[in-house]
Amino acid sequence: MRLRILLLVGATTSLVLIAFLVPLALLLRTVAADRAVQGATTEAQSLSSLVATSDRDALGLALQQLNASSAGAVTLFLSDGTRLGAPADRTPLVELGTLGRSESATVDGGREIVVAVRDRAGAAAVIRTFVPDAELNRGVPMAWLLLGALGVVLLGVSLGVADRLARSLVRSTTDLAAVSHRLARGELDARADPGAPAELGVVADAVNVLAARIAELLREERETVADLAHRVRTPLTALRLEAEALPDPDHAARIGAGVDGVERAVTQAIEQARRRGSGSDAGRAGSDAARVVRERVAFWAVLAEDTDRETTVEIAPGPLPVALPAADLEACVDALLGNVFAHTPDGTAFAVRLTARPGGGARLVVADAGLGIPVGSAALRRGASGGGSTGLGLDIARRSADQAGGRLTLGTSAEGGLEVVVQLGPER
Template sequence: MRRRILVLVGATTSLVLIAFLVPLALLLRTVAADRAVQAATVEAQSLSSLVGTTDRAALALAVQQLDLSSPDAVSVFLADGAVLGSAADRTPLVELGALGTSSSAEVDGGREIVFAVRDQIGGAGVIRSFVPDAELGRGVPGAWLMLGALGVGLLGLSLAVADSLARSLVRSTTDLAAVSHRLAIGELDARADSSAPSELGVVAESLNGLAARITDLLREERETVADLAHRVRTPLTALRLDAEALSAQGDAARIGAGVDAVQRAVTQAIEQARRRGTGPGAGRTGSDAAAVVRERVEFWAVLAEDTDRETVVDIAAGPLPVALGEADLAACVDALLGNVFAHTPDGTSFAVRLTPRPDGGARLVVADSGPGLSDGSAVRRGTSGAGSTGLGLDIARRSAEQAGGQLELSRSADGGLEVVVDLGGPDTPA
């Protein structure tokens, strides 16, 4: 943008200077030539009266003095053929002057001016003045040089002013772009300079208003999520009281443990909703993937036993640090295993494998021998073909991306669904 402005201003200024300076330069040359011709004409006319009133000796002396003091060559052609002053040939213009016609014309090397006169006895004489090209163009090169310097100076001044203006515009535009990028990565406290020139200032104010509105909307969303999650605590409390009232201690303990797990999940949802969106990487912590996955598999193993599901577990020895918090990783594992139990019939076997990645982090693979997926549509948020919320695989995808990895779906060796979740290490950018 800056270069384009400079090119535009430079081209416009150059055209204006050419339109102004070229005619002025031609005018200066014409004025210089007219001045030289006028001076030669005055000198020649000063001899006109002497030709008819003085004798030849006095006339020769006057012509000689004038020829020495003037840069022009002055000659007087008398009727008897004598030539006084500078030696010169009788040119066609001199012959025309001998016939009584005064005139001037451009000749090789300069300009020739002749005046027809009469001597003392009435004979026809001619006064010739020759103005060389050097005299016709005296002072013109210097004047042209000054005009060229003036043009270059004006062009440089215009480019300097244009560069200052362009730099101000580019700086303001760059600042706006930087603020928009900061907002895009979650720095919602970023604000643009509203004192930017003209329309850019209006854009900056609008961007600041948009950032403030986004901040308000995110705050309202977080508080709404937190409030909704908090409302779940009341029925959970009632469920705990009912569990404690059960006569069978084993059932009461198991239901109580489930209620405790749900309460922890609700509390984590509230905390996560309130800290999310405060900046890039906000709330992004690490955890030991081996410990978290092992704990969640043990939790689901009880239900797998009740539903006659054969389970293959292959978890590498820890620690396996990943760039994902314990709560988020546990939610990811629960979502994947929950899908297996929700979308495959009882007795369907599944496998859970956790291996380290060569570049840091871990790879989690959950594969089952169920019917699988017809396409990858279930990875889209809110999409489900089995009457669920459609959030399971999307939760896993977002967890993988938050840890700097990715989620892949494929067909397992048994014909079911295989979900591969790559989790980056603690230093992996999200």
Template sequence: MRRRVLVLVGATTSLVLVAFLVPLALLVRGVAVDRAVQGATVQAQALSSMVVTAHRDTLAVAVEQADATSAYDVSVFLADGSRLGAAVPRSPLVELASRGSSASGEVPGGREIVFAVRDSAGAYGVIRAFVSEAELTRGVARAWLLLAGLGVVLLGMSLLVADRLARRLVRSTIELASVSHHLAAGDLDARADPGAPDEIGRVAAALNHLAGRISELLREERETVADLSHRVRTPLTALRLDAEALADRHEAVRIEAGVDAVQRAVTQAIDQARRRSAGSGSGCDAAEVVRERVDFWAVLAEDTDREIGRDLAPGPLPVTVGRGELAACVDALLGNVFAHTPDGTAFEVRLYRSPDGEVLLSIDDAGPGLPEPGLARRGESGSGSSGLGLDIARRTAQRAGGDLRLGRSALGGLSVTLQLLAAP
């Protein structure tokens, strides 16, 4: 943008300077020619009275002196055919003047000016002045150089001013783009300078208004999620009381553990909704969290005749995901196994560190796998569920710098690999 502004201003200024300086240069040359011709004319006219009245010897001395002291070649052709002053042949203009007609014209090397002077006898003498080309253009080259220098200075000044303006415009545009990138990265406090020039300032003000509106909407959404999550606590409390009232203590403990898990998920939802960024966890030990959640789901696996294969690294395996988020992620993946495979389907959980230093959690099952590849998208499911389980795991991994991969497991079903960035 800056270069384009400079090119535009340079081209416009050059056209203006050409339109202004070329006529001025021609005018300067015309003035120089007129000045030289006028000087020669005055010099020649000063001798006209002497041609009529002065003695020949006196006239000869005057003509010689004029020719020697002036910048022009001065000659006088008398009616008797003699010549005084500069030794030049009779030109066609001299012949014309000898018949009584004064004139001037271009000749090789300059300009010739002739005056017809009638003596007392009625015959015509001719005064000739020759102005050389150098005299006609004396001072023109210097004037043209001054005009060219003036043009260069004016062009340089215009480019300098244009560069300052373009730099300000470009700087404002770059700052505006930087603010938009900050907003896209989640920094909703970033603001553009509304004092930027003209339309850019208007765009900056509009972007600031948009950022403020986004902040308001996100705050309202977080509060709404927190309120809805908080409302779930009441039925959970009632469910806990019902579990404690069960006669079978083993069943009561199992149901209370499930209620505790739901309670933790609700609490985590409230915390995440109230935090500025949902991915701002402080990290945790992945080995400890995965082992705890697998032990929790092992009870349900036993009740549904599912065989669990475990290959969990002893740890510690620190990752950049918060403990609550990782637990919710593991629950979502294991919950998908129980929800989308028939009872008795075996599955395997592996947790290990890759050669690249990443922490990988792999859950393979012997179920039917995904019915359609597109069902891994958020909110889509082929089994009547919300379709959010895989998306929760994917977003959790991506917030921590990792990713989620789907494939065919060695058991014949679906293989889900959660890639997490190891904490330093």
């Protein structure tokens, strides 16, 4: 942008200077030539009275003095063919002067001027003055040099002013882009300079309003999450007390574990909301996929046993570090296994396999022997569900894969059911 402004101003200024300086330079040359011709004509005319009143000796002396002080060459042609003054040939213009006509013409090397006069005897005489090109152009090169220097100075000043203007525009644009990048990184206190030039100031105001609105929405989200957590924890506490009061220790432990899982999910939601609000990346460290998957499969194994589901578990020996926090990986595994229990009938077998990826990371596969997903299904679209659920399970798994630098793919298992493959990148 800065270079384009400089090129535009430079081209415009150059055209204006050319349109102004070239005619002025030509005018100066014409004025210089006219001045030299006028001076020579005046000198020639000043001799007219001398030719009519003086003898040849006086005329010769006068011409000698005049040629010594004049830049041109002055010659007097008398009627008898005598030449006084500077040596010169009888040119056609001199012959024209003998007929009584005073003229001037451009010849090789300069300009010739003739003045028709009468000598003391009344005979026709001609005063010829020759002005060389050097005299016609005297002072013109210096004037052109000064005009060129003036043009360069004016062009330099215009480019300097344009560069200063371009710097302010580019700086304001760069600052505005930097503010947008800071907002994208979660630095919600970033603000643009509303004093930017022209329309950039309007854009800066709009960006500031947008940033303030984003901060307000995130604050409202955090408050909503905190309020929801407060409301949920009260019945959870009551449910925990009821579970502890159960006579069967196994049932009490199972229900208590479920309550702990819900409480962990609520805590994770609060922590994630706080991280988004503060723009901090704290707590985004990786985790050991082997340990997390093994723990979550053991948690779901109890429910699998109660619903007569055959479970195949193949987990590579750890550690398998991945670029996903343990809480997010737990939510991913719970979402995938929860889908199996929610969308397949009791007694449907499923398998969980975790292997290491070449180059680091892990590959998690959850496959079942259910009916699978119909062709063209939008199961990966957030909120889309064909089973009456919220439609967030697979979306949670997809976002976890994206967060870990991997991807999620759906396929058909060997038993004809759904197979979900989650690629998790290595810990950074």
